[in-house]
Amino acid sequence: MSAHGSFVSDNEKYASTFDKGHLAIPPAKKLALVTCMDARVEPLSQLGLNLGDAHVIRNAGGIAQESLRSIVISQYLLGTREIAIFRHTGCGMLTFTSEQVRKVIRETHPGNDAVAHAVDKLDFSEFSSLEESVKADIQFLKGNPLVLKETPITGWIYDVKTGKVWQNSSSKITR
Amino acid sequence: MSAHGSFVSDNEKYASTFDKGHLAIPPAKKLALVTCMDARVEPLSQLGLNLGDAHVIRNAGGIAQESLRSIVISQYLLGTREIAIFRHTGCGMLTFTSEQVRKVIRETHPGNDAVAHAVDKLDFSEFSSLEESVKADIQFLKGNPLVLKETPITGWIYDVKTGKVWQNSSSKITR
Numbered sequence: 001m002s003a004h005g006s007f008v009s010d011n012e013k014y015a016s017t018f019d020k021g022h023l024a025i026p027p028a029k030k031l032a033l034v035t036c037m038d039a040r041v042e043p044l045s046q047l048g049l050n051l052g053d054a055h056v057i058r059n060a061g062g063i064a065q066e067s068l069r070s071i072v073i074s075q076y077l078l079g080t081r082e083i084a085i086f087r088h089t090g091c092g093m094l095t096f097t098s099e100q101v102r103k104v105i106r107e108t109h110p111g112n113d114a115v116a117h118a119v120d121k122l123d124f125s126e127f128s129s130l131e132e133s134v135k136a137d138i139q140f141l142k143g144n145p146l147v148l149k150e151t152p153i154t155g156w157i158y159d160v161k162t163g164k165v166w167q168n169s170s171s172k173i174t175r
Numbered sequence: 176m177s178a179h180g181s182f183v184s185d186n187e188k189y190a191s192t193f194d195k196g197h198l199a200i201p202p203a204k205k206l207a208l209v210t211c212m213d214a215r216v217e218p219l220s221q222l223g224l225n226l227g228d229a230h231v232i233r234n235a236g237g238i239a240q241e242s243l244r245s246i247v248i249s250q251y252l253l254g255t256r257e258i259a260i261f262r263h264t265g266c267g268m269l270t271f272t273s274e275q276v277r278k279v280i281r282e283t284h285p286g287n288d289a290v291a292h293a294v295d296k297l298d299f300s301e302f303s304s305l306e307e308s309v310k311a312d313i314q315f316l317k318g319n320p321l322v323l324k325e326t327p328i329t330g331w332i333y334d335v336k337t338g339k340v341w342q343n344s345s346s347k348i349t350r
Contacts, residue, residue: 003206010223018338027214039202048185060245070235163193
């Protein structure tokens with residue numbers, strides 16, 4: 001049974017009470033969130049945001065460096081003026097190295113040269129500390145000439161066991 | 176007033192009734208969703224998914240090519256076996272060209288060589304058709320040696336004015 005099999009019927013229920021068709025394309029709170037793809041993360045409810053409030057950029061780990069294209073579009077074309085980096089406890093990115101992932105992939109496709117070649121080109125951007133990775137992302141964004149100066153950039157950590165959020169201790173960096 | 180000013184107080188309400196601390200890191204429905212950062216998109220409620228069901232990868236447009244690192248981690252380390260591409264009507268990516276964005280950015284920073292150099296290296300991955308861009312993403316994933324063969328990959332379009340979802344007409348592609 002595929003997950004997509006129920007998309008249409010479940011969406012019919014959602015659409016039957018939908019009343020957000022008036023929302024404009026620029027995010028109401030002028031906020032761009034960068035967070036992890038983790039299935040236990042749902043940043044709107046966890047941070048008290050509503051549909052329409054924020055751009056939500058997500059990838060494995062919530063890596064801001066990979067999100068630069070999106071952040072630039074968010075700021076220059078759609079008017080966001082604040083960035084929040086939202087990491088979480090129990091992140092898979094704390095549990096492996098790029099070389100270990102490459103080995104798993106090569107072993108899944110023994111003798112496959114196309115796979116071996118493709119996997120060698122991928123950096124998996126793992127990290128060993130949530131706090132330090134948030135700090136590194138904030139420093140990257142603050143140092144990047146394309147990110148608008150004076151953009152408040154904060155870092156946050158969410159606990160997947162308790163639902164609680166706190167501000168990253170290393171996230172208050174002046175430019 | 177910054178958006179992040181209310182994160183802690185709003186999160187306290189969320190955490191006070193939180194009962195999802197038991198969720199495991201692998202997504203329960205073995206699904207990886209790729210969708211746009213647009214503020215009007217919230218794929219869990221719009222597709223009838225629950226917290227813990229799916230990896231959610233988001234960027235400007237919901238471009239799968241930019242998501243390959245995340246998809247590989249999702250499949251090989253966290254066991255997802257299905258991918259859904261979820262685009263939406265009224266997408267900003269339909270409204271500009273990369274050259275137009277570069278011009279806006281250069282004009283924001285007149286005479287700034289660091290900006291001019293950085294912006295020339297960015298491709299903004301705009302598209303001119305939702306349906307064709309979904310199809311192109313599915314073809315990219317099906318042709319990539321790192322994506323597990325036999326992965327069902329479907330494409331969906333969400334209408335931001337009505338809340339309705341339908342399957343992309345070009346999304347049923349056999350490998």
